[in-house]
Amino acid sequence: MATPKKDTLLDWYRQMVLIRRFEERCAELYQQGLIGGFLHLYIGQEATGVGAVAALRENDHVITAYRDHGIALARGLDPKAVMAEMLGKRTGVSGGKGGSMHLADRERHFWGGYGIVGGHLPLAAGIALAAQYEEKDEVVLALMGDGATNIGYFHESLNLSAVWKLPVVWLIENNQYGMGTSVERASGAKELVRRALAYSSEDGSGMKMGPRIDGMDVLAVHDAVSEAIEHARKHGPILIESLTYRLEGHSMGDPQRYRTKEEVESFVESGPIGRFRQVLIDKYKGVESTLDKIDEEALQAVEDAVEFAQNSEDPTYEDLISHVYVD
Amino acid sequence: MADRPITIREALSAALREEMQRDERVFIMGEEVGVWGGTYAVTRGFLDEFGAKRVRDTPIAEMVIAGSAVGAAMAGLRPVAELMTINFAFLALDAIVNHMAKVRYMFNGQFTVPMVIRTTTGGGKQLGATHSHAPEVLFAHFPGMYVAVPGTAYDAKGMLKASIRDDNPVLFVEHSTMLQRRSPVPDDPDFVLPIGKSDIKREGDDVTIVTFGKGLEWSMAAAEQLEKDGIEAEIVDLRWLRPLDLEPVFESFKKTNRCVVVEESLPMFSVGAEVAAQLQNEMFDYMDAPVKRVAAMDNPLPYSREIELMALPDAQKIVAAVKEVV
Numbered sequence A: 001m002a003t004p005k006k007d008t009l010l011d012w013y014r015q016m017v018l019i020r021r022f023e024e025r026c027a028e029l030y031q032q033g034l035i036g037g038f039l040h041l042y043i044g045q046e047a048t049g050v051g052a053v054a055a056l057r058e059n060d061h062v063i064t065a066y067r068d069h070g071i072a073l074a075r076g077l078d079p080k081a082v083m084a085e086m087l088g089k090r091t092g093v094s095g096g097k098g099g100s101m102h103l104a105d106r107e108r109h110f111w112g113g114y115g116i117v118g119g120h121l122p123l124a125a126g127i128a129l130a131a132q133y134e135e136k137d138e139v140v141l142a143l144m145g146d147g148a149t150n151i152g153y154f155h156e157s158l159n160l161s162a163v164w165k166l167p168v169v170w171l172i173e174n175n176q177y178g179m180g181t182s183v184e185r186a187s188g189a190k191e192l193v194r195r196a197l198a199y200s201s202e203d204g205s206g207m208k209m210g211p212r213i214d215g216m217d218v219l220a221v222h223d224a225v226s227e228a229i230e231h232a233r234k235h236g237p238i239l240i241e242s243l244t245y246r247l248e249g250h251s252m253g254d255p256q257r258y259r260t261k262e263e264v265e266s267f268v269e270s271g272p273i274g275r276f277r278q279v280l281i282d283k284y285k286g287v288e289s290t291l292d293k294i295d296e297e298a299l300q301a302v303e304d305a306v307e308f309a310q311n312s313e314d315p316t317y318e319d320l321i322s323h324v325y326v327d
Numbered sequence B: 001m002a003d004r005p006i007t008i009r010e011a012l013s014a015a016l017r018e019e020m021q022r023d024e025r026v027f028i029m030g031e032e033v034g035v036w037g038g039t040y041a042v043t044r045g046f047l048d049e050f051g052a053k054r055v056r057d058t059p060i061a062e063m064v065i066a067g068s069a070v071g072a073a074m075a076g077l078r079p080v081a082e083l084m085t086i087n088f089a090f091l092a093l094d095a096i097v098n099h100m101a102k103v104r105y106m107f108n109g110q111f112t113v114p115m116v117i118r119t120t121t122g123g124g125k126q127l128g129a130t131h132s133h134a135p136e137v138l139f140a141h142f143p144g145m146y147v148a149v150p151g152t153a154y155d156a157k158g159m160l161k162a163s164i165r166d167d168n169p170v171l172f173v174e175h176s177t178m179l180q181r182r183s184p185v186p187d188d189p190d191f192v193l194p195i196g197k198s199d200i201k202r203e204g205d206d207v208t209i210v211t212f213g214k215g216l217e218w219s220m221a222a223a224e225q226l227e228k229d230g231i232e233a234e235i236v237d238l239r240w241l242r243p244l245d246l247e248p249v250f251e252s253f254k255k256t257n258r259c260v261v262v263e264e265s266l267p268m269f270s271v272g273a274e275v276a277a278q279l280q281n282e283m284f285d286y287m288d289a290p291v292k293r294v295a296a297m298d299n300p301l302p303y304s305r306e307i308e309l310m311a312l313p314d315a316q317k318i319v320a321a322v323k324e325v326v
């Protein structure tokens, strides 16, 4: 796979830093009581989201679970409108009716974050079916957690996609835990990608078993997902697994009794952003000042987003009752 | 064009065929809809006529049948997904309630979900407790979707066509023991009934019977018996549990001042409960007697014929309930 240009790499770096700063700010706003409900941060998983979404064409599709801020920002949603959604404002991407778990942007073919574990997997199959039915050259990237691979929806959706040869890349973001339950304690298969074998035949038909990727390496993720997308475009569904780690709790207020501080620390050092920054520094002499500038701009973009959100109007009674049905 | 007496099965077939001919985006999917021709033979011949792209057999996988129809509808197709019977819709409850009915609202109108889930309901066929539910009222609980419960061939055709053409998601519930019932139905391919309109199926001044689906058949039989005793029942067929149109019920009640609600569902938290509550709120001044409810017994349905029938409503039970209030 051709190495992306410098501008592209810097843009990925920008996205990863933006996501990190955005999430840190969300945590603060949550502590201040300005964000309500459940808040699931993407901290630690930035390389997976950014690398995977970057592999999509504009007319391809992406759908994910409730840990969706990173995917939304990587897909180019305006941080202002995303932050406004966090604060429940009518300028939010979902008009303040979805919240942190339910961001979407139809224009950008971002079909949403979904709060029911696995609930979006059949939707992904259906979106892919529509593309196939209308003979559009479009692929669906469906992200899910490791925990979602244990739910019935996973089995039914992957199997149907294999039977109908749907253009879907099923991407497991294996951050090692579903809430407090590790993969070892929840899944018969430790290498989750092996589940693809259940929907494939020896002659290579059905679901393709894709690679397990180093999900902390944005370049590796991008390469693997790009290949997977080409496979899906030409031949049908493929399952891939990105090995990553969530550096914060499952959601806010998680006492994290299921893992040690040392374990978390060990992943902080190999965190995706620091790693990628080093790659860029090694590759491009004197790039530090550019990276520093990107860091500052990300901070500013998040502050602008917060300001925009705080100055936005609350939804009204009209918003409460609109869009239940098509009028 | 003249109306022709056809069965409910034929009416459903005709509605589906006409809508598939009219709009390329309409397709059907579900267990045994294609090669088999539909478990209830509604889609017999469709595979030959429309091909495998538009007549899609699925694995036995209710969650993804419903859920992928939601995704396909969001992405611009107009799926008609079939769940073999409503008993199996329980497996798809999340896809129906959390996704089919909610994605439009939750994402602030960004998505439209123009789809229909067809399914069959009802007991009385000696299939035991898991296969004999009539739980359509459960689904009527949720805003964001419609629930259709036709009781005649005329309604089945006009309502199914309306459901397919509408941009909102519809759970379309057919009664498995009524598919052979016959009534005159227009051939006109643009015969479409409005969504959410009840219908007076029989006029009378003495008591208002509110019902739907199979209850319509029992109520009509009861009305004939009551007529012999000089009691004229007015029968309001709800046709839709959501949107629920009680205006004709209120109008009728102003005249009869008495009401019996008839349904096959279980009695607790039922259509009867809803109608009774709304009547006492809206029509208190017109009330001459308590609202009576005839429903299935609050009990699972058994296999053995006699005791199964014992647990279900019938014309006699309706007659008895009416006689308590007139």
Ligand SMILES: Cc1ncc(C[n+]2csc(CCOP(=O)(O)OP(=O)(O)O)c2C)c(N)n1
Pocket: A067, A115, A116, A117, A118, A144, A145, A146, A147, A148, A149, A175, A177, A178, A179, A250
């Ligand atoms: C059907 C369902 N069951 C349970 C939950 C509660 N729940 C929310 S997130 C979660 C863990 C999911 O883990 P995983 O899929 O690995 O995603 P991650 O949170 O790690 O991103 C659970 C059990 C839910 N939202 N939906």
Ligand SMILES: [Mg+2]
Pocket: A145, A146, A147, A173, A174, A175, A176, A177, A178, A179
């Ligand atoms: Mg996880």
